[in-house]
Amino acid sequence: MSATVDVTTALREKFPQATLRDSLDHPAVNLPAADVPAALRFLRDERGFDLLADLTAVDWAEGASPRFTVVYHLFSTAGHEYLRVAADCVSDLEPAMPSVTALWAGADWHERECYDMFGIRFEGHPDLRRILMWEGYPYHPLRKEFPLAGIETPLPDAEVAAATGTKVIAAPMAGGPFVASPGEINLTEAEPRAKDESWNERHEKPEA
Amino acid sequence: MSTEFVIPDTAAKTAAARPAPGESAEFQTEKMSLSMGPSHPSTHGVLRLQLELDGEIVTKCDPVVGYLHRGDEKIAENMTYNQFVPYTDRLDYLAPLANNMAYAIAVEKLAKLEVPARCQAIRVITAEMARISAHLLGLGAFGIDTGAWSVFMYSFTEREKLYKLFEELTGARFTTSYSRIGGVARDVPEGWTGRVNAFCDQFLPILEEILGLLTRNKIFMDRTVGVGVISKEDALAYGLTGPNLRGSGVPLDLRKDKPYSGYEQYEFDVPVGTKGDSYDRYLCRGEEMRQSVRIIRQAIAKFPAGKWYAEEARRIYAPQKDKILTSMEELIQNFMIVTEGPQMPAGEVYFEAENPKGALGFYIVSKGGGVPWRLKIRGPSFCNLSILPKVCVGTLVSDVVSILGSLDFVMGECDR
Numbered sequence: 001m002s003a004t005v006d007v008t009t010a011l012r013e014k015f016p017q018a019t020l021r022d023s024l025d026h027p028a029v030n031l032p033a034a035d036v037p038a039a040l041r042f043l044r045d046e047r048g049f050d051l052l053a054d055l056t057a058v059d060w061a062e063g064a065s066p067r068f069t070v071v072y073h074l075f076s077t078a079g080h081e082y083l084r085v086a087a088d089c090v091s092d093l094e095p096a097m098p099s100v101t102a103l104w105a106g107a108d109w110h111e112r113e114c115y116d117m118f119g120i121r122f123e124g125h126p127d128l129r130r131i132l133m134w135e136g137y138p139y140h141p142l143r144k145e146f147p148l149a150g151i152e153t154p155l156p157d158a159e160v161a162a163a164t165g166t167k168v169i170a171a172p173m174a175g176g177p178f179v180a181s182p183g184e185i186n187l188t189e190a191e192p193r194a195k196d197e198s199w200n201e202r203h204e205k206p207e208a
Numbered sequence: 209m210s211t212e213f214v215i216p217d218t219a220a221k222t223a224a225a226r227p228a229p230g231e232s233a234e235f236q237t238e239k240m241s242l243s244m245g246p247s248h249p250s251t252h253g254v255l256r257l258q259l260e261l262d263g264e265i266v267t268k269c270d271p272v273v274g275y276l277h278r279g280d281e282k283i284a285e286n287m288t289y290n291q292f293v294p295y296t297d298r299l300d301y302l303a304p305l306a307n308n309m310a311y312a313i314a315v316e317k318l319a320k321l322e323v324p325a326r327c328q329a330i331r332v333i334t335a336e337m338a339r340i341s342a343h344l345l346g347l348g349a350f351g352i353d354t355g356a357w358s359v360f361m362y363s364f365t366e367r368e369k370l371y372k373l374f375e376e377l378t379g380a381r382f383t384t385s386y387s388r389i390g391g392v393a394r395d396v397p398e399g400w401t402g403r404v405n406a407f408c409d410q411f412l413p414i415l416e417e418i419l420g421l422l423t424r425n426k427i428f429m430d431r432t433v434g435v436g437v438i439s440k441e442d443a444l445a446y447g448l449t450g451p452n453l454r455g456s457g458v459p460l461d462l463r464k465d466k467p468y469s470g471y472e473q474y475e476f477d478v479p480v481g482t483k484g485d486s487y488d489r490y491l492c493r494g495e496e497m498r499q500s501v502r503i504i505r506q507a508i509a510k511f512p513a514g515k516w517y518a519e520e521a522r523r524i525y526a527p528q529k530d531k532i533l534t535s536m537e538e539l540i541q542n543f544m545i546v547t548e549g550p551q552m553p554a555g556e557v558y559f560e561a562e563n564p565k566g567a568l569g570f571y572i573v574s575k576g577g578g579v580p581w582r583l584k585i586r587g588p589s590f591c592n593l594s595i596l597p598k599v600c601v602g603t604l605v606s607d608v609v610s611i612l613g614s615l616d617f618v619m620g621e622c623d624r
Binding site for chain 1: 320447448466558559567569590593594598623
């Protein structure tokens, strides 16, 4: 443990704006967004944290400021220690963070996922586009205001659907959350169904 | 009898056969783009590779993932910790028991909860059985990719035996949902450990037979040796873990380096490769299965008595059913855990377990209560696949198939 305590101390000597972060397990530091690439380079080259285990973000919900925090988990293959580095995005409306793809090529996909799910722009990323959702998808699903049941969007290839005559229907029971109705003997009837039963495949969804 | 075995250098052959750009005097070639997948037998699920080809040589590879994206992380933010256990089955659906364990340990770290030795041993045994099962499938599919059908038949026969044992233990063959926060769902059945031992005894000779079909197989070696070479530096830069990282010569195994669930008590070796090619990754997986058998045998030999759940964790682990039906206190406890979820303190943890495919990580941010504020799943296959654009360039199309087989990914945890 002493070696890792040194890491946070050394980091704070080099980057005076770094502060200790509350953590239940691994040593953790908070950094200003602008310091992230330099600090991670220092950790990688001089402190042996050579593996970027994970890169992700947390949305603290609308109204919170700072709203988005990007969290890096580094692992040292020689010292067998983890280190958590967190940095708040400066803007709550247009969150951005310097990219670390120059340090770890593997950050490429992680940052694309983060952009896809939270809409955080990684400045300096060579090819920042969606990865799990399709190109042209209008939302960032892991933001807290995005509903669990999803939002209906047109199919990505409208012209393909038109040419092939594919029938486009909403996912079954879209509009959840789902509830099971108790006391039904008939299992087909008792299956979970959407709370809002005013519309289904046969009846159009009423205009909001 | 001595046989000199010369390892063919396929990569060099490919490089020699390739004319320098614009050098082909006889005819002009045009780049072709080929979409491989998402439904292609060698993409093991729903991976799509957008390839750019110059003749038969890949000049660019852009993997398209996300076809199996189900929004697991979003789902996790909307349910209690125990309710999420079945979703972990569907991450790496070839080793659900290992995922169950990794998730449970992550949440237990958040709760600062220690589970009894018996629970730890059960988890180790099931995780290693899951590793054998996952590697067997990986080998079988890799064999098919490189033209060896029979390996698949042998390995699936063995997997079937494992499934029987899983079913006996958990009630399900495939989606086991065996872990609970603070323990496992139920104790091992009478005589089950003996049957696991019996499986191990008959498995080792069959494993030698299976590996014997591939290890010195001329066709298999031609397809894998020197193909898809990943250097140590690249493997680390792209965040590879598991057998793919060890195949490149980095001896990182979290069971040894960051032991959890009592792995420090067991003796086992960590195989590493020397060249980092597809063949090395295959060899690592083969050896890992032997080591898993070793671990299972040790765990069964000193299988501890006691409870299979943390008894003192009254606000986390639901009481046993017979107690719920007879005692008021337990009934209330059960009601609270089911309706409000296991109560967790505020804070954040990150835990990685050494799964068959690599390090499966869970990053949990809690604001207290029974539902996580944020749960990030670090799928090893996601990171392992991110190296494809680098490693596929300059290879033949048929080598891409071999590389995919050797990376042994599963889209369930890549796309989450």
